Amino acid sequence: MPAGGIDGFRDLLDGLTDSGLLNRISQPGPPVAVLPGRNELDLRYSISVKGIQHLKDEGLIGTSKKQSITSVPEVTEKEVFVTYSWDSREHNEKVISFTNFLRDEGFNAEMDLMHSQAQSAVDFMKMMHQIMTDYKKVIIVLSKGYKQKAEAFQGGVGNEYNLILKDMDTHPNKYILVSFDGIHDELFPLYFKGRQVIDLSDRTRLNDLYAKLKDEPLITFSPVGAKKPEVVQKEIAKFSIAGKDLELRGLISHVNNSSQFAQEYTNIEFDLSLEYNNPTDHVFGDYSIEVHYPVNSTGFDVNGRIEGEYKVITYDNPPKIFAGQTRTYKMESLIVRDSNVRKVLNSALKIKVFTENGTIEKEFPLAGSLVVKNNYGQELVLTPEMFRS
Numbered sequence: 001m002p003a004g005g006i007d008g009f010r011d012l013l014d015g016l017t018d019s020g021l022l023n024r025i026s027q028p029g030p031p032v033a034v035l036p037g038r039n040e041l042d043l044r045y046s047i048s049v050k051g052i053q054h055l056k057d058e059g060l061i062g063t064s065k066k067q068s069i070t071s072v073p074e075v076t077e078k079e080v081f082v083t084y085s086w087d088s089r090e091h092n093e094k095v096i097s098f099t100n101f102l103r104d105e106g107f108n109a110e111m112d113l114m115h116s117q118a119q120s121a122v123d124f125m126k127m128m129h130q131i132m133t134d135y136k137k138v139i140i141v142l143s144k145g146y147k148q149k150a151e152a153f154q155g156g157v158g159n160e161y162n163l164i165l166k167d168m169d170t171h172p173n174k175y176i177l178v179s180f181d182g183i184h185d186e187l188f189p190l191y192f193k194g195r196q197v198i199d200l201s202d203r204t205r206l207n208d209l210y211a212k213l214k215d216e217p218l219i220t221f222s223p224v225g226a227k228k229p230e231v232v233q234k235e236i237a238k239f240s241i242a243g244k245d246l247e248l249r250g251l252i253s254h255v256n257n258s259s260q261f262a263q264e265y266t267n268i269e270f271d272l273s274l275e276y277n278n279p280t281d282h283v284f285g286d287y288s289i290e291v292h293y294p295v296n297s298t299g300f301d302v303n304g305r306i307e308g309e310y311k312v313i314t315y316d317n318p319p320k321i322f323a324g325q326t327r328t329y330k331m332e333s334l335i336v337r338d339s340n341v342r343k344v345l346n347s348a349l350k351i352k353v354f355t356e357n358g359t360i361e362k363e364f365p366l367a368g369s370l371v372v373k374n375n376y377g378q379e380l381v382l383t384p385e386m387f388r389s
Contacts, residue, residue: 013045021051079108080213081135085157087145094180095141098200107213109139128160132167135174137213140164142179142187142197150189165191176212245357246284246321249275251349251364255372256333264388267337270370274351277326284355285320291331292350294366296340298332310350336370338387345370345384 016022022045029040047055080102084095095111102109115127131138140146149157168175177197179187188197198208211218252275258268274291278284292310304313313332321327336344348363370382380386 016047016051016054017045019054020048021054022047078110078130078135080110080137080139081131082109082111082139082141083131083160084111084141085143085146085149087143091143091145091180098141098180102213105210110135125159128156128163131160132163137176138164138174139176139178142177142189142192143181144186147187147189161189173212173215176209178209244280245355245360246287246353247277247279248351248353248360248362249277249326251275251351251369252328253334253370258372261388265336265338265386266388267335268372268382270334270336272331272334272349274329274331275326276321276329276353278321278323281323283320283322287318287353287355289315289318289329289331290352290354291315292352293332293334294340294344294347294349297334297336297344299335302332309347334366334370336382336387338389341384341387345382 013022013024017024025044025046027042029042031039082095082099082102084091086092096113099109099111099114112127146157149155150161152158153162164175177192177195178200179197180200181187182201183197183199185193198205198212200206200209208218210216252273253270256269256271259266274289291313292307293304293313295306295309295311298304298311298313302311302313304311306312315329315331318329319327334344334349345367348365350361350363353360368381371379372382372386373379
């Protein structure tokens with residue numbers, strides 16, 4: 001106890017606790033009979049290895065007989081133990097060289113021979129248990145002899161193998177499997193198959209070993225981004241049988257003329273063209289095209305017949321289209337006005353082509369297919385909100 005009696009000792013304990021060298025646990029006790037309103041306090045402290053070293057450095061504990069506190073043996077962290085099978089003199093010497101190499105590289109590596117040199121009668125069973133409990137990392141050198149003894153649970157290797165199997169799943173980062181002779185089944189005990197083995201016959205794999213010993217990643221990955229990419233859906237092409245008739249491929253439109261009032265459209269005239277092709281091996285010269293426009297969406301002087309909500313315009317003499325040829329045929333303009341914009345955009349342009357083989361029909365929805373450009377040259381899909389109310 002330091003000078004100052006119990007109060008000085010309490011101050012020492014409080015200081016060590018505040019420094020993180022002690023852990024303090026307190027529990028209220030029973031009432032004190034001679035002091036009404038007072039209770040006992042059960043106060044306990046546990047000291048860390050670092051705390052013991054601090055007390056030694058301060059001269060508060062040690063080996064001196066004059067000190068009232070019993071000296072505590074020095075505790076150091078055991079970093080790496082290399083275990084192996086005594087297969088041959090050559091193999092044993094290679095393990096010794098490997099252990100010494102690790103020490104040269106800054107790792108506090110140990111092996112059985114270091115213990116047998118330091119003690120006259122080593123308890124190898126005790127040492128095997130200490131491998132499991134005292135060392136941060138255990139390197140297992142695989143060999144044909146290790147596999148044979150482990151699978152037969154023979155001798156020290158067999159006992160060690162049994163202990164490792166029980167502990168490996170609980171401490172998966174503790175055990176490191178290495179080989180001096182490549183990677184093949186003759187080296188792996190049954191329960192080690194499928195686990196990562198570092199092939200030290202390839203010097204480039206030393207970095208893998210260092211990463212395992214230091215618990216550091218080999219690759220630093222980027223943090224997860226805040227937003228995942230959009231998935232672009234692939235459209236399924238419509239089923240068709242090629243080679244029998246003309247094919248309607250698409251509707252082409254662009255603005256020819258427009259009028260505005262207070263930066264709002266009053267009408268827009270779109271030039272329209274039909275793109276179609278001939279996938280057959282013969283010429284089409286006698287065919288006609290029929291286009292169904294929404295009512296009031298063409299020029300008032302354009303001839304056609306009215307069928308319900310559509311004005312039908314027929315083109316009787318389109319040009320010949322030869323085998324394998326693609327044509328673009330210009331049709332009457334589509335006029336979108338402030339009075340009919342919603343009706344037009346809710347409609348579709350219906351096209352029929354009459355040939356000697358029959359009738360081809362296709363609808364082209366107008367919503368989303370008509371595009372205009374703003375004052376900055378940006379293309380915008382036409383919407384009713386662009387027109388004067």
